[in-house]
Amino acid sequence: MKDTYTGRVAAFDEHRGWGEVAGPGGTHYPFHCTSVADGTRMIPVDVGVDFRLVVGPLGGLEAVAVRQVPS
Secondary structure, rough: OOOOOEEEEEEOOOOOOOEEEHHHHHOEEEEEHEEEOOOOOOOOOOOOEEEEEEEEOOOEEEEEEEOOOOO
């Protein structure tokens, strides 16, 4: 598995704290607001991001270290 992937934020629910990143090949990966790398716990929908993948507590892949990249 690669270290870092690029994609776009497909969805983000500020109240629930959960979002989704559309990664390579259109695969969507969930992420929690605590995984936003700059510590703000917020990230706009449809921005480009870099992220890493880890196996989450339920066994599926989740995006972590989600960082907005300059456009």
